[in-house]
């Protein structure tokens with residue numbers, strides 16, 4: 288945000304309406320701006336100076352006017368005062384009472400109310416765009432004001448754009464009196480097929496409330512299991528990437544990680560990864576040794592393997608909690624829940640139901656009938672149907688709240704998961720939801736965030752890669768393939784991005800840049816971004832808004848729709864190949880035999896040939912052999928078919944050809960034609976998809 292201010296903020300600072308400032312900018316020749324537009328500091332200064340000039344001019348005129356009025360008034364007042372004085376003197380003389388000196392004291396307070404209305408009037412008289420600081424006597428320099436404004440702008444933006452890490456965390460510090468205890472939040476991580484889904488399903492089944500409610504029809508991405516007097520919230524993390532992405536956004540949700548390991552399979556790559564993620568997040572881990580019912584289950588082997596990761600089982604003298612379970616047979620689940628309870632006791636989890644509402648998105652998507660849906664964990668405060676909320680670049684008035692059983696609720700207090708319906712667009716896991724005063728305020732924040740996101744996307748991450756370096760050094764002629772990706776759910780976007788990253792690493796000459804990726808349909812905003820970054824839009828499992836479609840057509844932006852990852856990858860691969868500089872290879876295109884030699888004064892010596900295979904083309908390279916010996920090498924400078932000069936003759940036709948430098952043709956000479964042929968570049972990939 289270096290060096291720029293938003294018009295509405297500058298206007299606010301200067302005490303004017305945005306339209307007034309926009310009008311002044313117009314005078315400076317800057318048009319096509321809105322209140323949300325950013326202008327650079329130099330322009331801001333110029334506008335402010337122009338305003339100051341106008342304001343000072345207006346002020347001088349007004350002061351002159353006022354001075355005149357005042358002079359008249361003063362003259363009148365003096366006359367009145369003289370008259371009053373005379374009257375008082377007369378009264379005093381009549382009563383002959385000695386005056387007490389203290390009586391004079393209230394004088395200023397008598398004067399004050401007399402002055403106030405005058406000031407108010409003066410205030411009203413000011414032109415509406417009269418900046419407060421235009422009074423040179425009382426205020427600091429313009430430069431100072433603007434410097435301050437810049438800092439404020441940066442700060443304000445920081446608040447709007449990234450209030451998030453701190454807010455996403457559990458409230459900490461002094462526990463207010465009205466705070467309540469909230470359940471711990473647990474995420475299950477582990478290698479694929481080790482039983483994450485089965486465990487979450489089984490835990491849901493054991494929940495009494497769930498079975499009373501007649502089972503769950505639809506998962507909202509989180510669940511809350513009653514245990515004894517309290518409960519435990521489980522979030523369905525669709526994978527480690529999601530867990531980490533949430534963390535990267537500062538939205539560390541999980542208080543405890545369950546590391547699930549199939550006892551019949553042992554520690555696998557993703558197990559190790561999960562350990563790394565949990566450690567990096569500083570979250571305590573409980574190891575669930577799953578599939579204990581399976582014939583090959585060998586928990587000791589797993590414990591042995593875990594030693595390598597410094598996870599030592601309690602019974603082996605360490606402090607790592609390991610619980611043998613069978614997620615499928617629902618065995619050991621009570622022990623697991625009890626252990627979670629014990630670990631949770633260490634951390635004090637509380638929240639303030641009366642605080643400002645803050646929620647963190649744990650799952651989000653786009654539902655065909657319900658529109659954007661987001662499951663949030665209410666971190667603090669309370670959220671109610673009808674509230675206006677802001678989340679990332681989405682906002683909206685909450686139409687419906689569903690608890691994790693899918694039951695509609697009016698409100699949800701802190702500590703619990705709830706599904707939110709009514710957002711303007713899809714959001715992403717890890718984003719923070721807060722409340723806004725009204726739709727207008729919410730929209731203002733999201734517009735600003737959107738602008739900022741686009742800007743950041745356009746500016747890129749600024750991260751230097753080896754490729755950038757090579758490019759800078761001129762060693763590598765890198766071409767960019769910019770993509771905007773929209774998808775139905777976050778998980779599939781992640782998967783696609785991962786595959787694209789793989790593809791990208793295979794071909795150094797083309798760089799895939801995902802300038803923006805998000806859940807939801809393709810909108811005008813995406814098209815705008817694509818225009819700005821010269822990108823192709825990928826709609827993965829998602830639709831394109833009508834307005835987006837029209838805009839894309841107008842702006843000649845390509846939107847490609849896919850439902851299957853590999854199809855998308857194939858086409859991207861082809862696109863990448865198409866972007867490569869063509870590669871030419873010397874290839875044999877045909878052969879010919881000389882049947883007859885003609886000497887024609889106008890043309891020189893012409894070899895009448897029969898093309899035996901392939902073709903002869905003007906410009907081709909010829910190698911002429913006689914009894915296996917090369918007698919001439921050179922260019923095919925002219926080619927004739929019957930009486931016509933042509934560019935190409937295919938077998939089995941006859942042709943006449945010549946080269947000014949070679950006149951020694953003989954019947955029976957063999958000719959081989961070669962040419963530089965463009966080779967398709969798909970072969971450039973090290974791995975076919």
Ligand code: GDP
Pocket residue numbers: 477478479480481482483484485486577578579580581612613614615616
């Ligand atoms: P995820 O990929 O980690 O979510 O694993 P899933 O929950 O989908 O489980 C993978 C496979 O392991 C499925 O076929 C499950 O039925 C099976 N499975 C999960 N838990 C157990 C268990 O405790 N015992 C046995 N025998 N199989 C299990």
